[in-house]
Amino acid sequence: MSPETTDFLYPFIEGDETDSTTLLTDLALSARGKWAQSTALRTETLERTDQQLRTVAGEMARRLTAGGRIYAFGNGGSATDAEGVAQLYTRPPTGLPLAARSLADDQAVLTALANDIGFDVVFSRQLIAHGRPVDIAMGFSTSGNSDNLMMAFAEAARQGMLTVGLAGYDGGRMATDANLEHCIVVRSDSVHRVQESQASVVHVLWAYVQESLTARS
Amino acid sequence: MTVASPLHDADASLEGLSHDLARASLAMARRFHAGGSMWCASPAWPFHAHHVAVEFVHPVIVGKRALAAVTVPPGADVVATLRASARVGDMVVALAPADDAEVAEAMRRAPAWGLETLWIGHGTRPPAGAADHVVWLDTDDALEASEQFVRVYHLLWELTHVCFEHPGLLKPSDAECNGETAAAGSGSTVCITCSDEGRLAEVVSVEGDEAVVRTAEGTERIDVMLIDPPAVNDLVLVHAGSAITNLSTQ
Numbered sequence: 001m002s003p004e005t006t007d008f009l010y011p012f013i014e015g016d017e018t019d020s021t022t023l024l025t026d027l028a029l030s031a032r033g034k035w036a037q038s039t040a041l042r043t044e045t046l047e048r049t050d051q052q053l054r055t056v057a058g059e060m061a062r063r064l065t066a067g068g069r070i071y072a073f074g075n076g077g078s079a080t081d082a083e084g085v086a087q088l089y090t091r092p093p094t095g096l097p098l099a100a101r102s103l104a105d106d107q108a109v110l111t112a113l114a115n116d117i118g119f120d121v122v123f124s125r126q127l128i129a130h131g132r133p134v135d136i137a138m139g140f141s142t143s144g145n146s147d148n149l150m151m152a153f154a155e156a157a158r159q160g161m162l163t164v165g166l167a168g169y170d171g172g173r174m175a176t177d178a179n180l181e182h183c184i185v186v187r188s189d190s191v192h193r194v195q196e197s198q199a200s201v202v203h204v205l206w207a208y209v210q211e212s213l214t215a216r217s
Numbered sequence: 218m219t220v221a222s223p224l225h226d227a228d229a230s231l232e233g234l235s236h237d238l239a240r241a242s243l244a245m246a247r248r249f250h251a252g253g254s255m256w257c258a259s260p261a262w263p264f265h266a267h268h269v270a271v272e273f274v275h276p277v278i279v280g281k282r283a284l285a286a287v288t289v290p291p292g293a294d295v296v297a298t299l300r301a302s303a304r305v306g307d308m309v310v311a312l313a314p315a316d317d318a319e320v321a322e323a324m325r326r327a328p329a330w331g332l333e334t335l336w337i338g339h340g341t342r343p344p345a346g347a348a349d350h351v352v353w354l355d356t357d358d359a360l361e362a363s364e365q366f367v368r369v370y371h372l373l374w375e376l377t378h379v380c381f382e383h384p385g386l387l388k389p390s391d392a393e394c395n396g397e398t399a400a401a402g403s404g405s406t407v408c409i410t411c412s413d414e415g416r417l418a419e420v421v422s423v424e425g426d427e428a429v430v431r432t433a434e435g436t437e438r439i440d441v442m443l444i445d446p447p448a449v450n451d452l453v454l455v456h457a458g459s460a461i462t463n464l465s466t467q
Binding site for chain 1: 231240272360386
């Protein structure tokens with residue numbers, strides 16, 4: 001069979017597609033569809049977790065008022081969520097600046113711990129060094145299964161810190177971990193959509209903490 | 218931000234944003250395909266720049282290829298970092314407000330370094346032509362925008378990878394050539410970007426009537442007799458081997 005007779009079935013089989021109009025239209029359509037999915041997941045998540053977020057925010061506000069500090073942590077994109085939490089609490093667009101740090105920020109500490117002991121302890125060892133009972137441990141994971149988060153929650157619980165976890169899927173191991181007091185789950189199996197709604201959860205939780213502090217003063 | 222209120226996806230603005238994002242994704246895919254690196258800069262929100270870089274380098278979907286993306290280190294001068302380390306064919310993705318002077322300056326100089334630029338932000342838009350691609354959110358609310366930025370760069374990653382499934386479109390075609398044609402509607406296919414009308418260049422060194430400059434094509438030696446002696450790092454317009462205007466002293 002000559003190529004000519006089947007080309008119409010596989011127009012781009014030789015990589016000779018030259019007009020990008022169709023692709024660009026498809027990409028834009030796909031982007032709008034995923035945007036709508038993200039919006040729907042955000043709404044569902046914030047409605048379902050609203051009471052939980054208010055409860056957690058109240059406990060966080062109590063500890064922050066008593067001199068507590070937030071230690072946020074996660075791996076990869078979740079490490080950037082932790083970095084975002086540190087920025088939001090310490091340098092908020094409005095409201096009171098509050099004490100917070102990301103445990104993924106210091107490359108020297110991270111690489112020293114990872115190299116000398118192992119990656120499982122990169123957060124827990126920092127909590128051993130810095131943590132106090134009045135502090136707050138906030139861990140981010142989309143799978144809910146990261147070993148170094150489980151170790152960090154165990155250390156935080158041992159010290160009497162408030163433990164808060166944000167997870168995706170069904171919450172993974174974090175959902176049933178006895179060391180994790182508050183597990184906030186974004187119910188999706190898309191890592192991207194989970195992270196997008198986790199960003200919203202972070203913002204609403206922060207707003208409730210600020211409300212709670214205002215109510216106290 | 219109104220707590221727990223749904224983000225309003227104003228249909229018209231989402232439509233425009235989706236098309237801007239589509240074009241930016243194809244452009245980034247073409248640059249990656251040709252071996253370029255993506256520089257991510259966000260002086261205002263460094264965590265977003267880190268997120269973009271990790272997204273491309275270490276994809277969440279197993280099996281997707283690792284792409285060369287890197288964060289301009291938080292606190293580092295964006296212009297100095299890119300001038301020293303970016304190569305012709307690379308790209309810059311900045312997440313920054315329109316009034317970020319450092320980012321604006323980097324975007325302005327990027328064509329002389331051979332970089333393609335994408336500027337993501339919210340609120341007041343940067344002036345037309347400030348970057349090759351602008352993906353802008355209407356909202357003035359910083360937190361609402363921050364949430365939507367995550368969607369924007371996740372989609373940028375997703376759409377870029379879709380483009381890799383269309384190898385025929387990864388070679389920039391002569392007709393498109395990043396868009397602009399000299400006389401739209403006139404039937405002319407002469408491209409402003411490719412013709413020698415007046416290419417942007419950054420001065421590397423000056424020796425008498427000649428200067429070594431960086432342009433989108435790389436380093437070249439030009440004549441500077443027609444202008445006052447330029448200084449190192451000045452931006453000049455080059456036409457037919459001569460600097461005809463010094464944009465930095467105008």
